[in-house]
Amino acid sequence: MSLYATANQTVGPFLHIGLAWLNTDRIAAPGVQGERVTIQGRLLDGDGVGVGDGMIEVWQANAQGKYAHPEDKQKKPLDPAFRGFGRIPTSAKGAFRFSTIKPGGVPGLDGTLQAPHLVVSVFMRGQLKHLATRIYFPDEAANAKDPILALVPSARRGTLVAKKIAGRESALEWNVVLQGRGETVFFDF
Amino acid sequence: MSKLRGYRRPHPGTQPDYDYPPYASTAKRHPTQPLVIAPQTLSELTGPIFGHDDLKPGDHDLTRQHKGEPIGERIIVSGRVLDENGKAAAHTLIEIWQANAAGRYPHRTDQHDAPLDPNFSGAGRALTDAEGRYRFVTIRPGEYPWRNHHNAWRPAHIHFSLFGPAFMTRLVTQMYFPGDPLLEYDPMYNCIADEKARKRLISTFDWETTVPEHALGYRFDIVLRGEEATPMEKNGK
Numbered sequence: 001m002s003l004y005a006t007a008n009q010t011v012g013p014f015l016h017i018g019l020a021w022l023n024t025d026r027i028a029a030p031g032v033q034g035e036r037v038t039i040q041g042r043l044l045d046g047d048g049v050g051v052g053d054g055m056i057e058v059w060q061a062n063a064q065g066k067y068a069h070p071e072d073k074q075k076k077p078l079d080p081a082f083r084g085f086g087r088i089p090t091s092a093k094g095a096f097r098f099s100t101i102k103p104g105g106v107p108g109l110d111g112t113l114q115a116p117h118l119v120v121s122v123f124m125r126g127q128l129k130h131l132a133t134r135i136y137f138p139d140e141a142a143n144a145k146d147p148i149l150a151l152v153p154s155a156r157r158g159t160l161v162a163k164k165i166a167g168r169e170s171a172l173e174w175n176v177v178l179q180g181r182g183e184t185v186f187f188d189f
Numbered sequence: 190m191s192k193l194r195g196y197r198r199p200h201p202g203t204q205p206d207y208d209y210p211p212y213a214s215t216a217k218r219h220p221t222q223p224l225v226i227a228p229q230t231l232s233e234l235t236g237p238i239f240g241h242d243d244l245k246p247g248d249h250d251l252t253r254q255h256k257g258e259p260i261g262e263r264i265i266v267s268g269r270v271l272d273e274n275g276k277a278a279a280h281t282l283i284e285i286w287q288a289n290a291a292g293r294y295p296h297r298t299d300q301h302d303a304p305l306d307p308n309f310s311g312a313g314r315a316l317t318d319a320e321g322r323y324r325f326v327t328i329r330p331g332e333y334p335w336r337n338h339h340n341a342w343r344p345a346h347i348h349f350s351l352f353g354p355a356f357m358t359r360l361v362t363q364m365y366f367p368g369d370p371l372l373e374y375d376p377m378y379n380c381i382a383d384e385k386a387r388k389r390l391i392s393t394f395d396w397e398t399t400v401p402e403h404a405l406g407y408r409f410d411i412v413l414r415g416e417e418a419t420p421m422e423k424n425g426k
Contacts, residue, residue, distance in 0.1 A: 002275075003275060004199075005197075005204075005415070006411050006413070007390060009361065009380075010361075011361050014299065018286025018350065019284060046217035051218070067235040083238075125218075126215050126217070127207065128215065129205055131207075151226075186225070188225065
């Protein structure tokens with residue numbers, strides 16, 4: 001039996017009516033093990049204007065590099081208090097902010113190891129299907145050997161790496177730029 | 190780690206493009222650089238899992254969320270969620286949202302001059318059962334104008350959001366109603382090049398789920414991306 005996947009359609013301008021109940025900007029509850037980090041940024045359209053009717057969804061492993069999912073068969077401990085999912089709406093000015101813990105490295109393909117990262121889906125009015133991207137961490141030696149980052153033209157890799165915010169410990173900035181200068185890298189998996 | 194299977198890429202024409210000029214808002218919101226084609230790793234082959242603890246009883250019934258009953262034609266929307274291999278997507282979360290019977294959303298940016306219904310919020314949630322079946326009770330949403338082009342009206346629709354088993358299977362779509370005269374003029378509906386794929390967004394009237402003296406039934410089956418037939422690559426330890 002072979003079917004074709006149902007077509008995607010836009011979330012439209014009223015997405016939050018159906019989706020806000022699951023908004024989660026604190027991905028790691030107190031007590032979850034790991035290095036705390038806050039990530040903030042803006043979702044910007046082709047004119048550099050903030051997208052006020054959008055949201056991002058985040059999926060990540062725990063501090064050990066283990067996903068709370070049966071497909072992850074690594075012998076690493078799960079943290080029962082940690083699902084690893086976030087859904088963060090943008091503000092009227094396109095801003096978003098969430099807190100979590102830095103995930104551990106997870107396996108790549110063919111025995112490689114991936115650098116710590118979050119996978120991100122981006123949704124908004126004006127988009128007929130969501131976009132997939134990733135957030136990596138600054139000053140992370142493993143980035144240089146990450147098999148997915150390696151597929152990205154070097155000049156554009158920086159769009160996937162969050163930046164430190166001067167004077168604010170454990171706060172990072174990461175923006176989603178839809179078009180033009182500094183356009184974020186999106187993936188086709 | 191043993192071998193991981195990846196999800197199939199979409200069949201040509203069955204999914205929309207990011208840049209679609211008839212839907213004016215895509216102009217400033219689509220990537221201009223090509224997407225980077227990448228293999229699916231453990232990060233994409235896993236995803237959040239939700240369960241009954243995440244829901245409240247009655248979340249699937251949009252007609253019973255307030256003191257009174259909403260105005261409009263009561264309907265039952267049900268179907269099955271499968272993957273491309275025909276396998277049921279069991280215990281997966283479905284979120285829906287929609288306009289009220291007059292074509293109005295209870296949202297600050299909806300300026301359409303149609304009445305709000307104090308007995309209708311327009312949001313529901315359900316988990317599929319072990320066979321991938323789901324069922325919502327709601328009212329038939331109204332059509333409403335939007336400003337995409339002159340005299341633009343959206344056909345009646347219900348927004349659907351599904352997770353499936355992995356980051357790869359995330360799907361947001363819209364369900365339409367059979368015989369809607371607005372469909373042929375709707376950029377959202379027409380953004381899908383393949384006619385059969387487009388028509389699969391239209392629910393079918395369903396005697397089987399129609400409840401006598403109570404509500405008409407509409408059936409809407411949903412297909413999520415399915416795994417490749419053979420394992421694609423070995424995975425690291």
